[in-house]
Amino acid sequence: MKGSFFRSMTWLHTWVGLLVCWLLYLIFFAGTISFFRDEVSLWNQPSIHNIEQQTDRIGAQKQQIISGVEYLNTQAPNAPNWRITLPEERVPYLTYGYAKPKEPEQRRASFENTRLDPNNMQPLAPFTDTRGGNFFYRLHFDLHYIDVKTARWIVCFASLFMLIALISGIVIHKRIFKDMFVFRANKGSRSWLDVHNLSSVFALPFHLMITYTGIITLIFMIFPYPAQTVYENGIRGFFNDVSPSSPVTESLQGTAPLVPINTVLDQVYTKWPEADITRVIINNPHKAAATIMVLVSPGKTLRDQSPRLIFSGASGELVAQTDDELTGSKALYESLNSMHTGRLAEPLLRVLYFLGGIAGCIMIATGCIMWAKRLRERMKKNTQPSWGLKLVEGLNLGTLMGLPLATSAFFLANRLLSKQVAERADKEILAFFLTWLCVFIIAFVKRDKLQWCVMAAINSIACFSVPLVNALTTQGNIISYLRNEQWALFMFDSLFLAIGLLFLLQTEKLRTALQAKKPTPINTQEQKV
Amino acid sequence: MQASNRLLDFPKPVFSMLWQFMQRFNYELAVLSRFFIAIVGGYFFTAVSVSLLSVVVPVSKVDAVLLSVSASILIYTLVFIYSFYLQSLKTVWISILLSVAVQFFILSLMKGWL
Numbered sequence: 001m002k003g004s005f006f007r008s009m010t011w012l013h014t015w016v017g018l019l020v021c022w023l024l025y026l027i028f029f030a031g032t033i034s035f036f037r038d039e040v041s042l043w044n045q046p047s048i049h050n051i052e053q054q055t056d057r058i059g060a061q062k063q064q065i066i067s068g069v070e071y072l073n074t075q076a077p078n079a080p081n082w083r084i085t086l087p088e089e090r091v092p093y094l095t096y097g098y099a100k101p102k103e104p105e106q107r108r109a110s111f112e113n114t115r116l117d118p119n120n121m122q123p124l125a126p127f128t129d130t131r132g133g134n135f136f137y138r139l140h141f142d143l144h145y146i147d148v149k150t151a152r153w154i155v156c157f158a159s160l161f162m163l164i165a166l167i168s169g170i171v172i173h174k175r176i177f178k179d180m181f182v183f184r185a186n187k188g189s190r191s192w193l194d195v196h197n198l199s200s201v202f203a204l205p206f207h208l209m210i211t212y213t214g215i216i217t218l219i220f221m222i223f224p225y226p227a228q229t230v231y232e233n234g235i236r237g238f239f240n241d242v243s244p245s246s247p248v249t250e251s252l253q254g255t256a257p258l259v260p261i262n263t264v265l266d267q268v269y270t271k272w273p274e275a276d277i278t279r280v281i282i283n284n285p286h287k288a289a290a291t292i293m294v295l296v297s298p299g300k301t302l303r304d305q306s307p308r309l310i311f312s313g314a315s316g317e318l319v320a321q322t323d324d325e326l327t328g329s330k331a332l333y334e335s336l337n338s339m340h341t342g343r344l345a346e347p348l349l350r351v352l353y354f355l356g357g358i359a360g361c362i363m364i365a366t367g368c369i370m371w372a373k374r375l376r377e378r379m380k381k382n383t384q385p386s387w388g389l390k391l392v393e394g395l396n397l398g399t400l401m402g403l404p405l406a407t408s409a410f411f412l413a414n415r416l417l418s419k420q421v422a423e424r425a426d427k428e429i430l431a432f433f434l435t436w437l438c439v440f441i442i443a444f445v446k447r448d449k450l451q452w453c454v455m456a457a458i459n460s461i462a463c464f465s466v467p468l469v470n471a472l473t474t475q476g477n478i479i480s481y482l483r484n485e486q487w488a489l490f491m492f493d494s495l496f497l498a499i500g501l502l503f504l505l506q507t508e509k510l511r512t513a514l515q516a517k518k519p520t521p522i523n524t525q526e527q528k529v
Numbered sequence: 530m531q532a533s534n535r536l537l538d539f540p541k542p543v544f545s546m547l548w549q550f551m552q553r554f555n556y557e558l559a560v561l562s563r564f565f566i567a568i569v570g571g572y573f574f575t576a577v578s579v580s581l582l583s584v585v586v587p588v589s590k591v592d593a594v595l596l597s598v599s600a601s602i603l604i605y606t607l608v609f610i611y612s613f614y615l616q617s618l619k620t621v622w623i624s625i626l627l628s629v630a631v632q633f634f635i636l637s638l639m640k641g642w643l
Contacts (some may be wrong), residue, residue, distance in 0.1 A: 005614060008613055008614060008616075009610075009613070009614075011613075012610070012613045157568075160602070160605065160606070160609070163602070163606050164606060164609050164610065167606060167610060168610065168613075212602055212603075215602045216598070216599060216602065219598045219599075219601060219602070220598065223575065223576060223579055223598055223601045225576045225577075225579060225580040226579050226580050226582070226583035226593070226594045226597040226598055226601075227583075227594045227598075228580075229580040229583055229584055229636070229640065230583050230584065230590050230593055230594055231590065231594075238590075238591070238594055241590065241591050242591055327588070327589070327591075327592050328588075328592070328596075329588065329591075329592040329593070329595040329596035329599070330591065330592060330595055332595065332596065332599050333595040333596075333598070333599050336599060
């Protein structure tokens with residue numbers, strides 16, 4: 001656009017990046033936490049912390065399904081839908097649920113769930129009302145307080161801009177390999193650039209992958225046109241074609257007794273002897289149109305849609321199933337999706353995903369700080385900063401420091417709010433956004449080094465208090481987690497301690513910088529450079 | 530340029546104000562226009578080209594749709610970068626609009642919409 005290709009790409013990188021960096025920071029931040037969605041949900045639910053790992057999880061599944069059907073048959077024989085969700089490695093409990101009759105204003109029926117300890121099959125106490133990890137999961141593409149569809153469009157375009165910024169960033173980057181080993185500390189905006197490069201280059205494949213696949217997960221919303229061109233009845237026709245279903249069974253009228261679940265399970269185990277069943281969904285039980293859908297875990301395959309078998313509930317016949325072998329394009333699409341969600345990830349890979357996400361957050365954060373720093377450095381002495389610079393600096397402080405603080409507030413609220421509070425889950429979320437709002441208000445009043453220092457100190461205190469409050473309000477604490485090998489909970493608490501320590505270091509560094517500045521009122525940094 | 534300026538200046542002051550505005554924010558308007566063609570033009574380009582792709586590829590219906598949506602973001606990104614890569618804004622506008630029109634024409638012929 002201006003001069004050479006190199007310069008136009010630099011321009012594009014700067015402005016496209018700056019335009020969406022704060023929103024992207026939120027998306028990356030919440031998305032990174034979502035890799036540990038189940039673990040966060042577990043932490044938020046202290047009553048299930050002490051459920052022991054089953055010795056033979058897969059072996060117990062058949063009996064759990066059989067007793068689930070029995071239970072639902074006595075509790076709600078007329079419910080339109082039954083769901084049996086089996087324990088997984090990261091979800092220690094068993095759920096029997098049935099759909100309640102739909103209220104007129106509801107889009108989807110709500111479920112009445114009974115959760116059990118799979119070791120002794122005793123029902124667990126009702127759960128604390130909290131969104132847990134699902135809050136962060138939803139936040140990273142649905143945002144909050146705004147219409148879901150609008151939010152997703154915004155997130156898609158922000159991701160597109162991210163992709164543009166990544167590609168133009170690669171183009172303007174001259175020495176990718178060399179910069180991997182370059183870090184010049186305490187050199188003003190130069191140091192920020194080095195951190196920006198380091199975090200981008202080290203995790204570059206991750207950044208490209210996660211951004212591209214992120215848009216692909218919402219692709220049918222932004223580009224429904226191929227499906228609309230190829231199929232007469234549009235996107236619906238396409239989805240009917242993709243997901244296995246049996247129109248013949250669904251159209252049947254009248255009632256029919258449900259086949260014993262045994263006969264269905266035997267067919268499943270004949271087909272997949274090692275099957276790790278995740279869920280059994282029974283639609284219209286005791287009707288002629290009844291279907292029994294058995295979902296098994298895709299395991300370590302690059303597949304997003306769980307393999308499933310659908311049986312007729314009246315005859316026990318197999319009526320539909322997912323493809324055993326995926327065709328080329330299906331494999332491409334499924335692998336793009338499953339790479340984004342990372343459901344296949346073993347603990348080690350999951351940690352790598354998490355580190356990649358953190359690198360992304362650092363990349364975005366340093367990018368937006370750098371923009372402001374460079375402008376400050378270039379500014380002549382005694383000139384007023386432009387409103388644009390003030391805005392960027394305010395958004396930087398508000399987002400970069402506000403989001404971690406809001407997250408701590410969310411977890412503190414989870415432990416400190418009384419269990420009896422009405423709409424408790426919403427109150428936790430309110431705590432999150434109110435805290436964030438407070439930081440923003442401070443950031444827009446003043447955003448000097450002092451405010452950064454204070455914010456870092458508050459963040460540090462908040463991070464330390466999360467494991468502390470947890471130890472005071474629940475039966476476990478970080479030491480007992482280590483003793484009982486409750487790794488998910490131990491990692492959660494120690495992560496907060498580690499981040500708290502980082503914030504403490506930052507506070508110290510900013511404080512010394514502030515003190516060094518005091519004796520000479522003239523900006524000393526400029527003389528150093 | 531000067532002559533046309535004066536020509537517009539004399540009869541209608543509204544035009545002159547608009548002209549001055551455009552002169553003053555020439556750079557900003559060029560940037561806006563480029564972003565517009567990159568975002569909106571790129572969107573239409575991608576929409577029509579993936580639709581065309583899904584009709585053209587000789588695989589089953591499901592596969593055709595999945596393949597073309599998987600490629601869509603790649604296409605969008607390339608068009609976006611293309612519109613910032615070329616120096617001349619006019620060329621960007623014309624090339625994108627023209628290619629959208631041509632692809633749409635081909636698609637309509639193949640689907641028998643015309």
